[in-house]
Ligand code: SF4
């Protein structure tokens with residue numbers, strides 16, 4: 142069967158993320174990146190194979206490649222590339238391109254390709270959430286408790302609708318990726334057994350939570366600056382802080398809405414409040430280091446940044462900061478107009494974060510976990526039957 146190729150694939154990928162800074166067409170397929178990549182040993186030609194797919198326009202295969210998501214952006218390959226083709230940067234741009242292609246709304250492509258597109262999507266969501274909140278806001282009295290100024294029940298209803306829409310968007314994006322991977326495997330003759338799926342899912346979740354391969358990536362990348370850094374600023378721990386803190390805040394907010402009466406006051410030692418506050422502080426720690434490193438631009442993967450690389454961490458940091466201020470304001474006898482403004486900003490920003498989750502580079506939380514599951518599933522040991530044993 143004839144293979145369909147896209148001759149402008151590299152050009153298209155370069156429009157995503159910080160892709161415009163790189164020249165992957167300079168790659169002459171020497172394999173240095175595969176030789177030095179700390180994560181390459183269990184997957185053959187990774188990352189060279191993915192680069193080659195882009196160079197020859199194998200778009201379908203690239204989008205069906207779980208390997209894209211196995212890279213942790215340590216930058217070891219970029220440091221040793223003899224052609225300065227920046228393979229680590231290419232992998233990041235290709236992931237951004239894949240997020241845009243998996244997304245069914247078309248908003249991810251807009252958000253990931255340009256500053257204006259990013260701001261347009263952010264502006265669209267912020268306007269919708271602001272208009273919805275303003276329609277039920279009770280202004281004019283600075284001593285109104287926060288959840289009377291913006292009725293808790295109304296925030297709850299918007300939140301439920303938002304989770305449904307975002308959940309559907311994420312579901313269709315992940316279904317698109319699964320379909321591409323599965324079709325590719327099927328045409329390659331690989332058969333997958335349902336019985337090995339739970340084990341594959343478990344190993345992917347364990348990896349997502351514990352960052353074992355990311356740690357390995359940092360520890361084994363002997364030639365990079367990461368191996369020499371103090372443990373508390375190693376990239377895997379910084380990444381784990383952002384992700385872990387975010388998940389803790391998400392759990393605390395969800396349980397808060399589900400368990401306690403909407404908008405009711407709780408003491409500072411209320412378990413969900415403690416979980417949310419600790420999660421927020423841990424997340425803020427990770428985000429501060431990420432943003433500082435981007436500003437310094439000295440090490441991988443922070444040397445070349447696109448607006449989209451700055452945007453989501455900044456948005457998340459502002460959401461956490463306004464949330465911490467609200468945590469203090471909620472215990473004051475009267476919130477004041479300033480308190481109301483911070484609370485309004487916090488609710489809009491938090492809704493923006495959730496809405497943008499499947500559209501920005503933060504979507505790698507979903508796609509990496511899915512890719513790790515599919516990869517582990519594909520490589521699950523085949524069942525050895527009695528007849529096969531007899532033949533052996
Ligand atoms: S990206 Fe660089 S190191 Fe990797 S195969 Fe190409 S030229 Fe070699």
Ligand code: SF4
Nearest residue numbers: 178212215216218229
């Ligand atoms: S950035 Fe690191 S993990 Fe990713 S391909 Fe390069 S060496 Fe491997």
